[in-house]
Each structure stands twice: as C-alpha cells, then as structure tokens.
Amino acid sequence: MSIVNPSDSLERQNEKLMQIASALMRRVEQNTDDSGVAYAQFERAALLEDQVRQRTLDLERTLDLLHDSNARLAEAMAEAEAARSNLTDAIETVNEGFALFGPDDLLILSNSRFCQHMHDIAEKLHSGLPFDDYVTLVSESRYLALPDNETPQDWANRRMKRHQDNRVMFNVRLIWDRWLQISEHRTNNGGTVILQTDVTDIMRLEREERNKLRDKQSRMIRATLDHLNQGVCIFDSDAQMVGWNSKLGDLLPVPLARFRLGAQFEMLLAQLKEDITFEAGFGPEKLLTWVNRKSGRYPISFQVNRSTNVILDVFAQEMPDQGFVISFTDVTAEREAARALFEVNELLEQRVMERTLELEDALSAAERANASKSRFVAAASHDLLQPLSAAKLFVSSLTASSRSESDLSTIAKAESALCSIEQIIDALLDISKLEAGHASFDIGAVALSDILMPLKNELEPMAAQKGLDLRFVHTDITVKSDASFLRRIVQNLVSNAIRYTETGKVLVGVRRNGGSARLEVWDTGCGIAEKDQDVIFEEFKRLDARASASEGMGLGLAIVERACSRLGHPLGLWSELGRGTGFFVNLSMTHSKNNSQTDLSEKPRASALEDAGLIVLLVENDPELSRAMSLLLEKWNVSVLDVRDGPTALTLLEEIQLKPDALILDYQLTDDMDGVALYQLMHARYGTIPTRIISANRTAALRQLCAKSGLKLLSKPIDPSDLRNFLENAARSQSG
Structure with a gap:
C-alpha cells in the first residue's frame, strides 16, 4: 500500500513527502535507543525522496512530449481540413459530375454536378453510401431511359458487371433526349473515380450529321440505281415496294405508274403473268411462296421469257431487315451468243474428237512399235547372251599353259571381243528398260x-x-x-x-x-x-x-x-x-548403314578346286551352253551330271541314289518347272545344297524371287571367275 495517492498532483505528492520526512526526522531525534531503527527509517525516507524526484522529472518530460504532439496533431488536422476544403473546391469547379469511392466501395465525396440530371437521387447521395446502393438508385430513377425489354434490375446487373473492369466508358440515355457519358477509373489504392459528362449536344450533332449523310447516301443510291443496266425493285418485310429504278419499267410489261410506294408484290406479279413465262421447274407459285416467308429466305435465281422474245435473268435475295430485293437483267444477247457458241463448240468438239481418234491411233501404233522394239531388244539380247555365254566358256576352257604364246594372245583377244559384245548387249538392255519405264529400282542407303x-x-x-x-x-x-x-x-x-x-x-x-x-x-x-x-x-x-x-x-x-x-x-x-x-x-544424303565388316584374316584358306572331287548337277536346256560349261568344269576336275530339264534331273538322282555337291540350274527350263521350283523340290528331298541360278533374264523380279528362296543369281554370259569362286566355296563347305 502506497503512502502517497497517485492521483494527487506532483506538488501535493511532494508536500506529503516533505511532511513525512519532517515527522521521521523528529522521531529520529527523539528516539535515541541503541537499536538504530530510527536511523534506518531515515535512510529509507531519503531513498524514497530521491525516487520521487526522479519520477517527477520523467513525468515532466512526458508532459512536454505530449504537449508537442498535440500541437503537431492540431497543425496536421488543420492542413488536412484545408486540403479537403481545397479538394472540395477543386471538384466543384469541374464541369463534370465527380464522385470518389474508396477501396471498400463506399462513397467518400462527390461534387454538386454528380447525378444533377437525376433530381430524385441527388439528395440521397452521402458519404459512406455503398456503390451497389448508388447503382440501384440510378437504375430505379425515373429520369433514366432504359433500353427496350430491359428492367431496372437487368440494367443494375449489367452496370455492376462493368464495375469489375479497371477502366469503363459508356453512354447512358436520360429522358428528354439527354445523354451522359460515364467514365470510371481505378485509383492506385483500389478506389474508384466516376466522371459524368453531359454529351447531349454531341449526340444531337452526330445524329444530325448522320441524317444528312443518310440523305446523301439515299440520293447516291437512287442515282446509282437509275444508272444500273438492270431493273431493280426493293420490298420491305410486308412485301410492299419501297424502291425501284427507271430501268425496271423498260424491262417489265408493267406501266410505270404501277410502281409506287406501298405497291403489293402480288399485284405486280399478277400484272407480269399476262406477258411472261417462267422457265421449267420454277413458276409464280414457287416465287410467291418464297416471298411470303418472313425470314430465312435463301437466294434464288431463275429465268423468264417475255412475249417479245426478250430473256430476263431474275435474282432475288433477302435483306437484313427481312425485306428483299429483286433484280432483272436482259440476257437476250448473251443467250443468243451462247447458243451460237454452243453450235460452234459442237462443231469444234466433233473435229477435235476426230483428230483425237487419229492421234490415239497414231499413239497406239507408236506404243506398239516401241513395245515391240523393247520386246525385240530384250528377246534378242537374251538369245544373244546364250551363245555368248557358251562362247566365253569355250574360250576359257582353251586357256592352258601348254598352248603357245600366239594361241594365248589370240584367246585373250577373243575373250576381250566377247566381253565387249557382252557390254554392248548389257547397255542395250539397260537403254531398253529405261526408255520403256520397265527398270525397277531398289532404293536404299548406299x-x-x-x-x-x-x-x-x-x-x-x-x-x-x-x-x-x-x-x-x-x-x-x-x-x-x-x-x-x-x-x-x-x-x-x-x-x-x-x-x-x-x-x-x-x-x-x-x-x-x-x-x-x-x-x-x-x-x-x-x-x-x-x-x-x-x-x-x-x-x-x-x-x-x-x-x-x-x-x-x-x-x-x-x-x-x-x-x-x-x-x-x-x-x-x-x-x-x-x-x-x-x-x-x-x-x-542419308544415315550410314550398319554394315558388318569382315576381317579377311579370319577367312579360311581356299582349297584347290581340282583336288576337291566335286560332283555338280548342271540343268541347262541350251545344248551349246551346257557343253561349254561341262568342258570348263571338267577342266577343273569337277564331275558333271548334265541334264536338260527338271523332271529328268529328279529321275536321274533317284536312279543313281546320289546327292550332288553343288547345283547349277538354268531358270528358264520348261513351262511346268523353272530352276527355282526345281531347287525347292530338291531342297525338300536332299536338304541344303550350294546352288546357283543362271539366266540371261536380268529383271528385278527374278533377283527378288531368288533372294526370297535364299539363292544367288549368275547372269549370262557367265563369268568363269564367278563360277569358279562358287565351286571353291562349295568345296570348302564340303571339306568343313
């Protein structure tokens, strides 16, 4: 419990403390007992007095700071009031209606021109008014001219939706043909500024200019219609005439006096029926049905003929206001020209057809000649390759070390001549295929x-x-x-x-x-x-x-x-x-192929063909070529079983009960069995046997057939070195 009342003033507290100190001093002086209690109380009183003095100084400083803050606050309030007064005076001088809403959409201030044209809500505007209440007041004002089929609630909803944008500008129509332009802007702190500008004079001036322009355009349209080479008539949504041009009277058998504003389409159509006829498939009933439709009319076009041999092309189309426009074009001259042109075209087509038939006959003859030439070249090349292959094999069989140098030179020249002939035949075959378009290509990465x-x-x-x-x-x-x-x-x-x-x-x-x-x-x-x-x-x-x-x-x-x-x-x-x-x-260019590289050092050494003792089955239907190959093979110490066709080969092997070491089969044997078919039968009977198909046929189809059967093709004329390599490989596979 404090001995000093805190609610007393500093002076009163000091006075009490001084009295307490005096009383204590008197008691100390009167009491002189040995316990020293009085002296201790004196010390406490002195200490208390010092604390009271320090607290008094702190309180005085606090009071000084408080007086200074109050003075500054008063100055700030005065400045704010002056600023508010200046702002109010400033917005009052603006010629537009002005209102400021805070970030919470509450009205802060507005000038006297804001909503001044809506006298029924001007007095209801006050600080703190919510924005949605302001919109509701405007939508329900009797001075607001709402659009057709729109309620005050619809208008208010549309206005609140616009309020969500950062910047809004639109026009509002009031009664008595007055207009306000509303401009809404967002402030930095999220508030809203609304400006209302009276644009009545501008809107009325724009309307006057628009009316003048419409009148000018009407005169221009009228002049344009009168200068058209077509007859044009315009009807409104009730099928009443609202416009036409002078050309219409020249084209239609209707007195010009009949063309007047408000004339019904049916009346004009009745006048036309007496003098015009419609083209097949389109009549006046169908046209009247089209006219009576109120909307969704598709454009139509048809032709009518007048009794004066005048042909009119008619085109009718709906306009955006559900009216329609009909145009009449005199196409008599064009139809006559088209008829004459059609007759000329028929004559020309007949001549072109005759000439085309002649050209087709000539082309067919040329194609037959070209095909005959290609077949002749291919057949002749094939027939030439057969004896050529035999000749090469015969010449190869003559090359022996026992012959003289003169003979060897003659044989070498003969081989060179045969190679030249082979190259010429190959070139002729390539030319023939490329010209005839029969060459097939195996396109891939190379x-x-x-x-x-x-x-x-x-x-x-x-x-x-x-x-x-x-x-x-x-x-x-x-x-x-x-x-x-x-x-x-x-x-x-x-x-x-x-x-x-x-x-x-x-x-x-x-x-x-x-x-x-x-x-x-x-x-x-x-x-x-x-x-x-x-x-x-x-x-x-x-x-x-x-x-x-x-x-x-x-x-x-x-x-x-x-x-x-x-x-x-x-x-x-x-x-x-x-x-x-x-x-x-x-x-x-394309990506590289992943070709496996074979190490030549790993290849087995070729054994001598002469020491292998191979038995080869040769099936060749050309006796000369068969004889030449047999001579060459026998020179290499190869035993040859020589037959002419597949059935004979199968019968021979069945009789002697022998499986040959290698097969050399001509592709073109008989119609019933070719070389590939013979190989397949022998493979099914004897298993895998090294085989080569020989043929003068160099088509891609044959190469693909051989590859599909796992066979390789030796083209005629046969190269002796290729044939020997095949037999040496067969000998190595036999010894392995």
Missing part, C-alpha cells in the same frame, strides 16, 4: 565407299595401261539411291573419262553440298565443245569417230543420263576444250 573402292581396283589397270593417274578420294558419305544403277553410273563416267583422256589424270571424289552430296568425275582430256554437250547423251554418239567398237558404242553416257533422270539425281557437266571435263551427280 555407302559411296562400297561403290568407289571396288571400281578403283577394277579400273586402275585400264588407266595404268594408258599411263594415267587415276585417283579416288576416300569418303564416308552414305546416299539414298539404287546401288547397282549408281555403280553403273559411276563406272560409265569414269570409263568414259579414261577413254577420252590421253595424258594427265582422272579424279573421282564427293563434295558435300548442304543436305546433299555431289559426286564429281574430273579429267584432263580433250574437253567437249559447247555445241556437243547435249549430243553426247544420245545413243551411239561418240565424239571420237576413230574409236573402235571395242572402246564402246556411245551408250555409256546415254545410260547415265536416263538412269539419273529416273532416279532423280540431277546431272551436271562442265567442259572446256583443251583443259578437260567434269561430270557432277547430285545425291541425297
């Missing part, structure tokens, strides 16, 4: 190194014989093409470069060209004159007239040009007389 490197080994002896430097630049590019035809293209280009280059070198390489690769063949030969650069791609065209037939018949570049065209490989040429020639073939 590694150019697989094409170029074998050709390098094959053509280097030819270049070395002429003392030329033949260079192939290594490449790892893979392209999209047919491997066999691409090899033929490159082989012909390089062979041609070697043939026409006397000294210097031939360079073969591949250059990247964006997304494609350009295969280039350069030589330092005599060059090609510009006038001859198109001729060289024709069949049997050679610039060097002194060249022998063994050096080519001028078919190589013809095959290159046709093969590149069919494969879609652009072919280019650069040449200059005395400097050389360059051929370019553009190829599409």
